[in-house]
Amino acid sequence: MFKHFVRAVIQWLLLFPVRVVLILMGALVVPLALPFARTLGTAVPFTQAPGNWQLVVLPAWAWLWSNDRDGALGDKRGWWHLNAPFDLGAYHWFSKLWWLALRNPANNMRFTSLFGCPVTECDYRYWGDENVEDRPGQGGRRFLLATHKPTGRRYYGFYGVWQWSATRAVVVQIGFKGEPKDWAEDYTGDLSRQWAGMTFEINLFKDIS
Structure with a gap:
């Protein structure tokens, strides 16, 4: 890892x-x-x-x-x-x-292949929690690697949610936004879901209510 x-x-x-x-x-x-x-x-x-x-x-x-x-x-x-x-x-x-x-x-x-991960063309693996959401009681940490099958290109993403009150959490999401559940879905015909874009979010007081 x-x-x-x-x-x-x-x-x-x-x-x-x-x-x-x-x-x-x-x-x-x-x-x-x-x-x-x-x-x-x-x-x-x-x-x-x-x-x-x-x-x-x-x-x-x-x-x-x-x-x-x-x-x-x-x-x-x-x-x-x-x-x-x-x-x-x-x-x-x-x-x-x-x-x-x-x-x-x-x-x-x-x-684009530089700033987007083509989910339907990749294999994936992750370390940490499979499901991480910025919602009450659904926090966690996940480091995910998606590998483009035709080219071997790697796409990395980290998602961490640390809830510190009933409605607020520290949220850190860096890199590509693909999630494990994406690889279980059929996104045929839905261009926006076929690609996972990049994000750089560090929010110490995010509202998760």
């Missing part, structure tokens, strides 16, 4: 600064790309809000900062439509900017 932990730290230290730079670039790229956004497919009603959702994506040259799952209008439920800043709704350009550049920055990074 120790050698894998060392490899994991090296992997995280190399990828983290690149990821940060790409996220920061979104503040420039997204406003430049939004006027050229394309609307794809047909409109469908939000499932939990008035109005319609449609897939709105940035042009190809800004693909990395687009969102192939939710587009620029937010989730299909309509949560973003109801909760966008200043009650502007999902259709306003500022809400699209906020969603793509701030709330879900460089979202399509998770669909």
Whole structure:
């Protein structure tokens, strides 16, 4: 396990600064790309809000900062439509900017082999607790290694939750977000679930209520 932990730290230290730079670039790229956004497919009603959702994506040259799952209008439920800043709704350009550049920055990074783990193409092993959740009574620690079967590329992730009150916990999640249960699911047709993206979260006071 120790050698894998060392490899994991090296992997995280190399990828983290690149990821940060790409996220920061979104503040420039997204406003430049939004006027050229394309609307794809047909409109469908939000499932939990008035109005319609449609897939709105940035042009190809800004693909990395687009969102192939939710587009620029937010989730299909309509949560973003109801909760966008200043009650502007999902259709306003500022809400699209906020969603793509701030709330879900460089979202399509998770669909690349460098910043995303292709779950359906990997074997996995883990050390620690199989199930770890940032919910009351479901804390634990897990260090996971996913190995890409065609290439042997390794993807490492650590997830730790230490609950210290009824509603608060220390949550540390670093690296790739794949979980053991992912390998028992059939994600055919669900692009977003076929890939596990990267995260760097250290929260000493996370609300787990």
